[in-house]
Amino acid sequence: MRATTYLLFTILIMHLITLTNIVVFDGNWNGIVMTVNTVLLILAFGLVQNVKKTIND
Secondary structure, three states: OOHHHHHHHHHHHHHHHHHHHHHHHOOOOHHHHHHHHHHHHHHHHHHHHHHHHHHHO
């Protein structure tokens, strides 16, 4: 998979988590959602760097 695919998939997951928090839980889990979104974003950037490193080697 291309690196941009990982990032787009991560953004999609983050938006779905945020939407679920707003619609289902009325925004009561904002802290948990922000933590999960931050961890997902950091993991996605790490995965992208790993993919780019593999391609360059």
